Amino acid sequence: MDRRSFIRRAGTVGAGAAASALASPAVAQEYPKITWKMTSSFPKSLDTIYGGAEDIAAHVSDATNGNFVIQTYEAGEIVPGVQAADAVSAGAVDAAHTCSYYFWQKDPTYAIGTALPFGLNARLTNAWFYQGNGNKLMNEFYATQGILGLPAGNTGAQMGGWFRKEINTLDDLKGLKMRIAGLAGKVIEKIGVAPQQDIPVNGVYDALNKGTVDAAEWVGPYDDLKLGLQKIAKYYYYPGWWEGGAVVHAFFNLEKWNALPKSYQAILGDACAFANTNMLAKYDVKNPQALKDIVQQGVTLRPFSQEIMEACFQAASALYADLSKSNDYFKRIYEDQVAYKKDAYLWMQLSEYTFDTFMMIQQRAGKL
């Protein structure tokens, strides 16, 4: 389904009288003055991920000659980062810019919105959301929470995080305490790691420095460098198999979304689409230099061993089977995504993979 029909359909979910009343042809009514609050789950200091909310606000303002204003707030300013979904559901704020998987403990279906461990990469995530069933299915679930959600940022495949000692085998991981977000916590629990999920971003450095945790993941080179993690852990692992293409969502209070004029829904939808692409572009331009800086500071880059990757993959598959037994939304959406994933990774093996592989070989040979 394309985005437009998605938005049109979403607009009919309990739209009721408010939207109809606004369907009058009078221009002033079509472009009413509206001011919304959008709370971010991120600090302003992380210009990449916080920037998504700013992009949305700026584009909506530009498109409406300043009539539709979205005020953005950093985490904690009006709502704590981890309460963003509740605040939107309750209508305490109109909107949030957040990662859906922060709320997986309310319902694991939330986790699918951002990324499932061993899920889709960023490009295939977009395909599933925009042209597969992703947006449609996730919004059937979000509607049960009083929320409408649109992808509004992506980090790409994240790094696997910072470790104070080298990790080669499953035994090396056993008993480690690791700061990790989302459903991945349940996965690493199965292989003997103790996940720490209550540490907000501005507490990650201290937790790792003081030894409250032995390892921590955040996003990737550019953001991690800002947190200073390279100063206190010398092994930087990849890939972040739990976030192959993590989505940052714009959440809107469903009733307020439905009450918007159709033109504002269209404008907001496209502003989110822009933010979605632009955030990934920002990461892809800023991460390379940050990676070089990190390596120059003496950090060692290491891939997770095949043993670790395979054990985590099996643990993730077992977890999804468990969750599917008790949660119908999770089961239905997970199965839809897996069906697409099988086809998508078949297709990506041909031109994309061989093109990229050839280019990377030239890059390493210094021939680009």
Place this chain on the structure above:
Amino acid sequence: MDRRSFIRRAGTVGAGAAASALASPAVAQEYPKITWKMTSSFPKSLDTIYGGAEDIAAHVSDATNGNFVIQTYEAGEIVPGVQAADAVSAGAVDAAHTCSYYFWQKDPTYAIGTALPFGLNARLTNAWFYQGNGNKLMNEFYATQGILGLPAGNTGAQMGGWFRKEINTLDDLKGLKMRIAGLAGKVIEKIGVAPQQDIPVNGVYDALNKGTVDAAEWVGPYDDLKLGLQKIAKYYYYPGWWEGGAVVHAFFNLEKWNALPKSYQAILGDACAFANTNMLAKYDVKNPQALKDIVQQGVTLRPFSQEIMEACFQAASALYADLSKSNDYFKRIYEDQVAYKKDAYLWMQLSEYTFDTFMMIQQRAGKL
């Protein structure tokens, strides 16, 4: 530079009196009734690539309550596909949806807008356009042509095309006539292939069937299947090294763009950003099934040999060195893209590549 500041800056290029006059606060003036014509270089039958123009038109209409109408026309309906840039430059149409590289013979700088052989993949193309210098530099060039251009579609890495016989060595390629688009024609000429560039999409099947050409490339499985190429050539090669992430551009007549209200520029900019992401999503959802259909019809998939890839890479590098000697725009924009490419493919080797590789191995093992 982000898209918004890009659009703002683009809006100041020779904006003149028209835009200023429209800056009045009266709502009706801010949302004037405008009807534009957009000519596509593609036939309506290719819903993927023609669909980009339809996405733009639909989103702009929705965002303006139908006040800003963009009428889309397929190739040949009002302007032949290969004359789209000239028609926009001259103001014969307001806009086009086309591949910039179709016009490389006017100036090879046009080729960079779509994709250079051995250039960037789709994701890195977005990064370079939105957050690198891509949009800024290309629009300095497009402005000399009376055009403003925005990415408004991407095909991803294309396939390498259809061959009637197996191609293993450079000798196998010598003397072949191949239908191929863009600057790639100059590259394959250097290794002894005769490029045929005057064959429009609806002539590809006949040319290959009658033996006017020995090989032909178009896009990828979904589009190629529609053309029926699998019926007349049994070898389907990959990757399309000349189009690692081919952009389809929206071209706007620069004066008409500058005369738009700022809100319409913002709306049109975001509609193009949506179309850009949505087209790639459509390909990534439709190509896998089409690929399976093609294989079921008895087609053999083959990667180009390392010998062929390396010879083409060297030929492309030599061509860029030549073009840079005589064309300042080409030189400056090419060098900027290469600088980014070196960094980008360094970064993509870590999490992205190892994540995708692991997932593809699971896909092949039937474990997804």
